[in-house]
Amino acid sequence: MKADHPQAVNEAPIDFSAHTMAEINRVIGLFPEGKQKSAILRILHFVQDEFGWVSVGAMNRVAQILAIEPIEVYEVATFYTMFHLDPVGKNVLEVCRTGPCQLVGSDDLISYIEEKLDIKVGETTKDGMFTLKTVECLGACGYGPMLMCKYQFYERLNKEKVNEMLDAMRAASNS
């Protein structure tokens, strides 16, 4: 994360795809005149969908689009934990570690994925395929242990399901 660097504001804004821009304009249009800033979280999700993470250049571009100061984007992007402010792997595995999931084995799930991918929580595999993170409660407490990847929930996981899931993700990312 470099948004706290004094030079961040000077980092060149990057361009978004036509698809992302169309989506951004659509959601800005959902709010009343003068309240475009309300669309900022949805826009940051779109940016992350396109690039996999949210760079300073991307945040500077969002500031231009919403006609607000860059700091107003940085302060939001750094507050909400879903936004990756550093580059990540193609598949970010976000494992729920909170109480109800822990009761049904999330600690084991985390260790198993660490072992399987040969990385620790917070790291990315050498081939850039997977990043492993732990997150707080995802609202799937009755279906744990679980993880989220690309807004998809993988629930009631066991070793077999994890193996299948990782293979499917690898295949999808290589195709």
Next chain:
Amino acid sequence: MSRKLLIEHAEVPGIASFETYRKHGGYASVEKALKTMSPDEVVDEVKKSGLRGRGGAGFPTGMKWSFLAKPEGVERHLVCNADESEPGTFKDRYLMEKLPHLLIEGMITSSYALGARRSYIYIRGEFMYVLRILEKAIAEAYANGMLGKNILGSGYDLDLVVTPGGGAYICGEETALLESLEGKRGNPRMKPPFPAVKGLWGNPTVVNNVESIAAVVPIVNEGGEAYAQIGIERSTGTKLISASGNLVRPGVYEIELGLSVEEFIYGDDYCRGIANGKKLKACIPGGSSVPILPHYLVTKTAAGTDRLMTYESLADGGFASGSMLGSGGFIVFDEDQCIVRNTWNFARFYAHESCGQCSPCREGTGWMEKVLFRLEHGMGTLEDISLLEEINKKIEGNTICPLGDAAAWPVAAAIRHFRDEFEWHVNSPQEAQKRNYGLIQAPLEA
């Protein structure tokens, strides 16, 4: 088996589509309200129903609605709190995913009652797939004349928008939610002014939980008095309970308030008992912020009466021997679970989720996490237990929003009921580190 007013049709194939939902009686409350009732009459029915906020606080919904300021020429808003993030709670997700039109119907009827013409559903960012389901359903509602201009020829206009959060528990607090909805950091606001006077963009605003808004549908259809017939005393109607932890059949259940806790945990229609033939050790009945109950206070109160699933019965005994219904996040612990480990886990959650605005919460939650980590990992002292109690007192009541209290109370309750287990961690540090905490569970051994 409890009567189902909300999720009866949840598993009907195609119920997420407008057509199927309509065939099953959907949007009847919109027709009834807009064609035959004044907005105040709708508010009166909600008051008569005795409905209490289903997000956790349990404040009477009708009363909350009647506080809404209505100055001339100022826009008002209804905002649906779909930021479901209280650990143990996952009922709103189920409702929205299965029955998106039920929430939309409730939003229209409720917005009409409040005179709101621009309403919003703020959903947690992790539920992006649910947001897409809702967006599709909203488009269908517009296409069928249930949203937009002149709904059903009544002259009433309403625009409804669904928008995501970005991963922050604090945004479930209503003023933090409004900040977030304005595109800012989710720092709770000082109250007063309350949202009913100055809410979204400074306009009078009502913020209600998904389930509360959905409950307005059967209330308007069948009348507030009929709704109030269900349940006991001031706990009227039905409630969605999210059951998790070591249960045979965890999941979302709609119960009539007044069901016994015994029946809910062990009954065939509900959770069917503790998983893997184990015994019940403890239960957190209303989401991670409410006090934990040891097994002997779960199905019976301290006075020996049956504990019921109601606001009053779960709170029976106060903090000494009771808990709260809260959001209905019912978390069950089997005999192998370690209370110290769980208390540390939740303390870590609150430390992670504190917005950092108030020092007692920002610093206190971090301290509690560190002290509990020490205790759990066999590095603690007996003084640490009293230190926790002291930190607790310094957080409680000294913060802008209830997150501080929500972090402090569960720790206090865990020490109150399981002090011996905390002391055991201090006195047997070797064993505390070796002990199997019940982590090796069947699901991972496929």
